[in-house]
Amino acid sequence: MFAIQEKDGVLHFSMGSDMGLVDRLVGLAKEFMGRLGTTRFSEIIIVLRELLINAVEHGNAGDRALLVKGSIEALGKDRFCIRIEDEGPGVDPQALSFTMPEDPSQDRSRGFALIHAFSDEIRFTRLPGSVTAWVSVPRKEDCSWHMDGQWAEIHPGGDITAATADGLRRLMLTILDQGISSFRLNLSQTSDIDSIGLSLLVGFARILGENKRHGELVITRASESLVTLFRMTRLDRMYTIIRNPESEEDTHAQ
Template identity: 40%
Template sequence: MLHIFQNEEFIQFKLSSEIKIVNNVIQNVRGYLKQYSIEDNQAFILTLRELLNNAIEHGNSKIPELNVTASIERIGDMRFKIVVEDEGKGFDYEALDLNMPDDPSQIRNRGLSLVNTFSDQLEFSSKGNCVTSYITLTRETRFDVTDDTSWKVIRPTGDITAETAEAFRTLLLNLINEGHYKYRFDLSDVEDIDSIVLSIFVIFSNMVSDRFPEAELQIVHTSKDIINLFRMTRLDNNYTIS
């Protein structure tokens, strides 16, 4: 048995205590996370899986008639709250050692130790049958490229910093070599740009302008902080910003 309720920010599951159902829950959660440009985040998926397995195996003792309720709620830009509750008797969580065991052959409580490692904060109900994990994820930056009439629209899915600078630079060089000269950068999902990436914007604008006299460059849907950064570095002379 698996029942699912979902809205824009929240997804909830009610499932019978059968391990085989956990994969169905995980697949639905992967779809939920994609709306935030999160692809198979290992820490998040492992945290949820371990909490579900623990609730089924230890909380409800694999009794199918007992249910597990799980919910995932977005509570910040990339911060999520995972709540998993079983119908078991609970346990004395205060006596639980959540440190990873030094001995790799020691498997007891390793699941909850991993959950604790990946969580910003871990909370137990007084009975011990409900666990809440707060976890903050990082959004992997991709560069989505689409066409809008004669424009190439480039939309990064996250921050553009030194870590992604080489992929960004390579993408832009390839587009120039393909002969494109009208570019619109949609920075809706970008909160941070560092000096390395600013240098790429400078070099790119010079290269496009030198090669194509009719070149046009736009920055759209960006934050006030990034607009100010472009103005401070005089990049608003090279790019139309709106």
């Protein structure tokens, strides 16, 4: 069973609990967002797919006779509200894990971690069981990355502040989900890091510290003022800070 209707910027759908129909709906959702002028929607698709998989696999336990219903509502071309309802008992958010598994080789328990990483807000209801997620298209940043041996080297391309930290967080989680656990953050283009940016670095360093593959976060090419900031806030105790690759004045995590 598969039915879909588009009206007034909302895509309504109803489908049987069949994984094959998940891909079909995701394809139609991409076309829907494209018609609205949205061209960067990978994060939205990740959230939609994971919510659908959860509804089919866990909510309805793979019973093809049970339905998954929902809608994708456009709140402008850069923000969407996704609501998924199944015929199961509902989700207890207290029983869910919203963090990536410590072992990157683990192939389960990533669904709601990804949903949480890419959503602005998530709400759960029971009887009927439903999940509603609000997802925004992230602003295009100059942040880039490449592999250098075993290291994922990330270039923020600017300051790490409340306005840009979320994009960097999403990128780092995406890289981590690929099984990469050694990160090098190149701050050659960064002159300012606010409290939100510092919290991001602290939180991600803790995630890597708990990783069974002994993940590591190294800060390179930090300016003198940023090194001073790290020392003042004692964040230099959490990770290695290298002001200049050729410099002998490096600060090592304790």
